[in-house]
Amino acid sequence: xxxxxxxxxxxxxxxxxxxxxxxxxxxxxxxxxxxxxxxxxxxxxxxxxxxxxxxxxxxxxxxxxxxxxxxxxxxxxxxxxxxxxxxxxxxxxxxxxxxxxxxxxxxxxxxxxxxxx
Numbered sequence: 485x486x487x488x489x490x491x492x493x494x495x496x497x498x499x500x501x502x503x504x505x506x507x508x509x510x511x512x513x514x515x516x517x518x519x520x521x522x523x524x525x526x527x528x529x530x531x532x533x534x535x536x537x538x539x540x541x542x543x544x545x546x547x548x549x550x551x552x553x554x555x556x557x558x559x560x561x562x563x564x565x566x567x568x569x570x571x572x573x574x575x576x577x578x579x580x581x582x583x584x585x586x587x588x589x590x591x592x593x594x595x596x597x598x599x600x601x
Contacts, residue, residue, distance in 0.1 A: 512538025
């Protein structure tokens with residue numbers, strides 16, 4: 485049987501993600517994040533995430549992440565590649581093994597899906 489799970493608000497920008505908390509991999513002092521998982525099983529997870537402006541490091545080890553930017557802006561920096569800017573409506577894929585820096589220039593909210601290797 486398939487179960488459908490929906491959020492209370494149909495507008496993902498209005499969904500309460502809870503209190504912001506310190507971003508563990510922040511390079512910028514005081515950077516904060518919040519997240520709300522919508523659904524998951526043993527291999528796939530999906531939800532909403534937001535983060536305040538600043539820079540943090542990120543790695544995707546053992547899973548691939550696909551995300552759509554809902555609001556805000558970010559510049560993604562990967563060693564050996566030109567930085568890329570993403571904003572509302574843009575889709576990003578970070579394959580397992582990906583490593584880089586996120587430079588959030590405007591408070592960012594995204595929808596994400598993770599798929600374990």
